[in-house]
Amino acid sequence: MTTNVTCPSNAQALAWATKLLANLSDSPKLDAEVLLLHVLDRPRSYLFTWPEEVLSEQHYAKYKELLEKRCEGLPVAHLTGEREFWSLPFYVNNSTLIPRPDTETLVEQALALEIPNDAKVLDLGTGTGAIALSLASEMPKWQLWAVDYSDDAVLLAKKNQQRLDITNATILQSDWFTNVPKQRFDLIVSNPPYIEENDVHLSQGDVRFEPLSALVAPEQGYADIRHIAKNALDYLMIGGYIMVEHGYDQGVGVQEIFAQMGYGNILTIKDMAGCDRVTLAQKLQ
Numbered sequence: 001m002t003t004n005v006t007c008p009s010n011a012q013a014l015a016w017a018t019k020l021l022a023n024l025s026d027s028p029k030l031d032a033e034v035l036l037l038h039v040l041d042r043p044r045s046y047l048f049t050w051p052e053e054v055l056s057e058q059h060y061a062k063y064k065e066l067l068e069k070r071c072e073g074l075p076v077a078h079l080t081g082e083r084e085f086w087s088l089p090f091y092v093n094n095s096t097l098i099p100r101p102d103t104e105t106l107v108e109q110a111l112a113l114e115i116p117n118d119a120k121v122l123d124l125g126t127g128t129g130a131i132a133l134s135l136a137s138e139m140p141k142w143q144l145w146a147v148d149y150s151d152d153a154v155l156l157a158k159k160n161q162q163r164l165d166i167t168n169a170t171i172l173q174s175d176w177f178t179n180v181p182k183q184r185f186d187l188i189v190s191n192p193p194y195i196e197e198n199d200v201h202l203s204q205g206d207v208r209f210e211p212l213s214a215l216v217a218p219e220q221g222y223a224d225i226r227h228i229a230k231n232a233l234d235y236l237m238i239g240g241y242i243m244v245e246h247g248y249d250q251g252v253g254v255q256e257i258f259a260q261m262g263y264g265n266i267l268t269i270k271d272m273a274g275c276d277r278v279t280l281a282q283k284l285q
């Protein structure tokens with residue numbers, strides 16, 4: 001028996017979904033658009049060019065299924081399997097953080113450093129590979145090494161490397177520095193876990209579906225940054241830079257850690273929202 005479903009147009013489907021998500025998401029309209037485009041497998045312009053086009057039964061059913069999951073809180077990036085970062089498409093899954101616009105601040109700052117054309121750069125805790133692969137694509141002569149503790153993250157980052165056709169990056173499994181080849185880098189970057197264990201925002205929004213190991217660190221969120229700052233001294237050239245992302249209220253704390261370890265030229269940079277987000281420093285001797 002066939003059922004006759006009355007399918008909505010693109011515009012109707014968007015309006016309905018936006019309303020449905022209004023109290024569940026910070027960006028209901030955008031979520032509705034991204035999910036519909038994913039179902040239709042079309043570029044962004046499609047919805048504005050063809051608002052009256054009616055969805056097929058199959059597409060409508062798939063759209064409703066995704067919206068149901070979104071209503072349960074699942075991140076849009078997990079439903080579509082990807083997220084854009086630095087204008088590049090990255091595959092995403094629940095083994096890593098979903099790349100965030102905040103982290104583009106770190107990429108921007110790394111690209112602005114005065115380091116050699118053929119710089120050696122290490123990314124610790126690469127996750128999807130967002131930072132390392134963005135840097136590698138901007139700077140084809142840089143040599144990137146990117147590591148992650150999680151085997152699943154390493155697989156994902158390698159898949160992203162292949163998709164983006166990046167040849168100047170080596171991705172491997174490592175517990176911070178343990179498997180990093182002994183050599184001196186011009187720059188070490190990281191977006192490590194830095195959230196305090198009891199932070200209320202861990203029970204809100206997308207972070208509920210991300211691995212805690214990528215989010216939370218002991219010692220008020222500073223443990224991994226401390227570990228990285230200490231060990232990076234053995235892997236940086238003299239004059240090399242260290243740069244980490246951190247919480248909006250951790251700028252001074254990270255500066256103190258870098259100062260204690262003997263780094264100089266310490267500087268904290270704000271993200272687009274005006275919050276302290278990235279601190280960098282130089283190994284002076």
Ligand code: GLN
Binds near residue numbers: 100102
């Ligand atoms: N900025 C992220 C958040 O607040 C955390 C990222 C991280 O721990 N590295 O959700």
